[in-house]
Amino acid sequence: MHIIENGNVAAALGVKLCRANVIAAYPITPQTPLTERLSEYVESGKMKAEYIPVESEHSALAVCIAASSAGARSFTATSANGLLYMHEQVQWAAGARLPIVMCVVNRAVGAPWNVWNDQQDSISQRDTGWIQMYCSDHQQIIDSVIKAYWIAERVSIPIMVCYDGYILSHTYMPFDVPEQEQVDAFLPPFRPDYALNTEEPANLNTVTLPDVRMDVRGELAHGYMEIRYLLHEEMRKTLTVALEAEKSFADIFGRSGDPYLEPYLCDDAEYVAVGLGSITYQLRVSVDALRKEGIKVGVMGVRFYRPFPDAAIASSLKGRKGLIVFEKALSYGYEGALVSDLKSALYEHLAGTGDLPMVQNFIAGIGGRDIRTEDLTQTLRAAIKSRIAKDPLWIGLKL
Amino acid sequence: MGTRNYRRKTSHSDNGPGDGGKTGSWRVERPVLDQSLCIPCKRNKEACFICWLFCPDIVISRTIPPTINLEYCKGCGICAEECPTKAITMVDEAAFSEEDKE
Secondary structure: OEEEEEHHHHHHHHHHHOOOOEEEEOOOOOOHHHHHHHHHHHHOOOOOOEEEEOOOHHHHHHHHHHHHHOOOOEEEEEOHHHHHHHHHHHHHHHHOOOOOEEEEEEOOOOOOOOOOOOOHHHHOOHHHOOEEEEOOOHHHHHHHHHHHHHHHHHHOOOEEEEEEOOOOOOOEEEEEOOOHHHHHHHOOOOOOOOOOOOOOOEEEOOOOOOOOEEOOOOOEEOOHHHHHHHHHHHHHHHHHHHHHHHHHHHHHHOOOOOOOEEEEOOOOOOEEEEEOOOHHHHHHHHHHHHHHOOOOEEEEEEOEEEOOOHHHHHHHHOOOOEEEEEEOOOOOOOOOHHHHHHHHHHHHHHOOOOOOOEEEEEEOOHHHOOOOHHHHHHHHHHHHHOOOOOOOEEOOOOO | OOHHHHHHHOOEEEOOOOOOOOOHHHOOEEEEEOOOOOHHHHHOOOOOOHHHHHOOOOOEOOOOOOOEOOOOOOOOOHHHHHOOOOOEEEEEHHHOOHHHHO
16 A cells, blocks of 8 residues: 655554564654654554563663564664664674664764764664665665565574665655565564573573583584674675565565665666665766766665675676765765775775776765755766865865 | 574573583672571471572572572672571671682
């Protein structure tokens, strides 16, 4: 059924359709309407779940970790400083291999205090061992939440579904809400291989020594390093699992696409703009304008940021004249995190082939600074004409 | 992915003492049980066991009398705090002789 609603409601509907068992969250702008909506679903009986109000984000994720360990499908959501406050538990959830899904409604982090959109919050959690998916519209938000549970429970790795605060969370657009029967057919009930229970008690994630050792059964148990290696290896394998999820999703819902990348007018493009999230849809307007001027340019949206689809990115971008990477976050002291990863992928797969494109980096919309489509168009035009000397260049900076 | 596989991906072990090493040596004060005050001992009934319930290191047995595994008891004193009849007192480890400590 098509409805017109905001992005937070799209996420809430996705969680409801997935029949999450436990929801624990602490309200923070711009995530608040999402958790409010979920609490209403639970209170009114539309959703059969435990809604556990907590006093902080750290506790919210701690509740999800406990619930997931006990075999409950768990959900939380946060933004900005709330996500940073969770950080210790974020790492724990990944090491414990719990398939929790969390919506990160992207917002700038303090200081100075700021409630508007950029992506520094989720980008700063890149190395925590969570899968990260980025959404560009409301359909992607609801679909990503549903796919996220499928993938997370398949690989036992938690997933962040990230979408831009306000630009997506608070704007209204039409999207299709799948039928409950469709979601039930797609997403089987969560059946973990082990769930905490009194009949078969266990120690989970207690002190694990640097080296392998005998456990209380006298069997050789992994050391910390083996457990962390498996997290990495299975995160890499998630790239294949995401393809399976997409295929199964297409069979039931009748819509699908490339799970990692979202190209727009890229087939013949000499130059490609690259980004994460809603900015890539805004860039489509700029690309349309530049195409009218005869400039062969396209846009590539990166949907999966971790695991990084390096091979897919390199093969789809090889031989282009230039890549222009727009980011709403950066690794202070160097450049945008995405552009670093992108250049690494290009070097890994294309070094020495002569197919390496030039890469330029632009930082935009930090702390919610308005990104005017005209500015993007002008930036693209200028970057295509000649390489900008200062890299990364901040768009719209008034110094 | 079988059960064993999943357990191999995480730090998962059967419930047993000693995963973090023998922690009894951390103890500064030792819990000592006075059976004349302990409810299950006095009544010879499976009752109370609040010490067993509260012990965070599961070193107190649910038996008559309750026993405390001093190889692992860290001496936190929660059992003494919770005991409704004050049957457990915390005694300075220095009061026990060297061989008794072992």
